[in-house]
Amino acid sequence: MSVNILFAAPDFRWEEYREALPPALRAAGIEARLARDIQPAMVDYIVYAPGGPVEDFSVFPRARAVLSLWAGVESIVDNETLTQPLTRMVDAGLREGMVEYVTGHVLRYHLGMDSHIVNPMHDWIFDPPPLARQRRVSVLGLGALGAACAQALAALNFDVAGWSCRPREIEGITCLSGDEGFGAALERAEILVLLLPLTAQTEDLIDAEALARLPRGARLINPGRGALIDDDALLDALGSGQLAHATLDVFREEPLPAEHPFWHSEKITVTPHVASETRAETASALIAENIRRSEAGEELLHLVDRDAGY
Numbered sequence: 151m152s153v154n155i156l157f158a159a160p161d162f163r164w165e166e167y168r169e170a171l172p173p174a175l176r177a178a179g180i181e182a183r184l185a186r187d188i189q190p191a192m193v194d195y196i197v198y199a200p201g202g203p204v205e206d207f208s209v210f211p212r213a214r215a216v217l218s219l220w221a222g223v224e225s226i227v228d229n230e231t232l233t234q235p236l237t238r239m240v241d242a243g244l245r246e247g248m249v250e251y252v253t254g255h256v257l258r259y260h261l262g263m264d265s266h267i268v269n270p271m272h273d274w275i276f277d278p279p280p281l282a283r284q285r286r287v288s289v290l291g292l293g294a295l296g297a298a299c300a301q302a303l304a305a306l307n308f309d310v311a312g313w314s315c316r317p318r319e320i321e322g323i324t325c326l327s328g329d330e331g332f333g334a335a336l337e338r339a340e341i342l343v344l345l346l347p348l349t350a351q352t353e354d355l356i357d358a359e360a361l362a363r364l365p366r367g368a369r370l371i372n373p374g375r376g377a378l379i380d381d382d383a384l385l386d387a388l389g390s391g392q393l394a395h396a397t398l399d400v401f402r403e404e405p406l407p408a409e410h411p412f413w414h415s416e417k418i419t420v421t422p423h424v425a426s427e428t429r430a431e432t433a434s435a436l437i438a439e440n441i442r443r444s445e446a447g448e449e450l451l452h453l454v455d456r457d458a459g460y
């Protein structure tokens with residue numbers, strides 16, 4: 151039997167998925183019609199990304215799952231019209247990209263690259279960095295992305311701790327959890343990496359109090375979500391020197407408005423939500439596999455816990 155798959159992501163994504171999804175579906179043994187425009191009553195599956203055409207999921211009575219192209223699902227998880235199972239994206243390409251972004255920016259801070267790259271007076275700055283094994287990095291969030299980044303940093307010899315909701319065990323990483331673990335992760339973090347999802351529990355988690363617990367002169371890298379951080383507290387911490395520098399990839403409002411103070415601080419590097427991108431080829435394999443599972447009555451991969459919000 152053929153299934154109808156509605157592609158409900160912004161238009162510019164269509165070209166790559168129109169190419170990548172059909173072969174992935176065929177490989178999974180799924181006969182399907184994939185389109186951007188299908189009568190709602192006929193839709194069996196919805197491939198979803200924020201900013202697309204669908205906001206009301208109640209008009210799809212036959213839809214058996216909503217398959218997010220994004221890892222972060224904060225824009226859809228509280229949608230009351232959504233009664234179908236929701237899956238999030240866990241994709242090898244997404245993971246690889248995030249590992250590259252995080253290790254690149256950690257190495258920038260660790261090696262003090264800026265002082266050599268931006269050195270207009272040609273000063274001979276003899277200030278060798280410590281070895282990575284002497285540099286403490288904390289990664290908040292030890293999920294698909296955080297754990298991979300923590301392990302990549304540990305493989306470069308960084309002294310890495312990670313923090314998650316539930317206790318975890320990851321080889322080579324000091325795993326922390328709960329309130330006590332949060333404080334311990336902050337207090338050791340010369341470089342702090344945020345890879346938490348945005349939920350009611352994590353919004354504004356990095357506030358003035360949290361920033362004050364970091365070692366003075368710490369650096370922060372946020373490829374998680376903008377609203378994990380209290381923006382004003384961040385600017386205050388940078389102003390006082392409590393935080394030496396921040397690299398921010400995600401913001402409360404995107405694109406970041408031209409007048410936003412983050413663009414105008416020497417102590418902030420803005421990257422335009424490019425830390426990592428779902429790659430159509432590998433992501434299509436997950437979508438096809440989940441449709442196959444659903445049709446076979448098997449449990450879906452990477453189901454979102456609607457109560458937890460991720």
Ligand code: NAP
Pocket residue numbers: 221222223239240244290291292293294295296297313314315316317318328345346347348349351352373374375399400423424425426427460
């Ligand atoms: P994930 O697999 O769901 O992992 C989330 C991690 O955060 C888990 O370790 C989870 O703990 C932990 N966590 C959640 N709530 C917590 C809380 N209240 N206290 C402590 N730990 C908590 O997510 P992921 O795939 O790694 O993605 C993480 C986030 O990265 C996404 O939600 C998205 O916002 C962001 N992202 C950004 C980009 C970009 O380009 N900038 C790209 C992709 C994703 P447990 O392990 O105990 O569940």
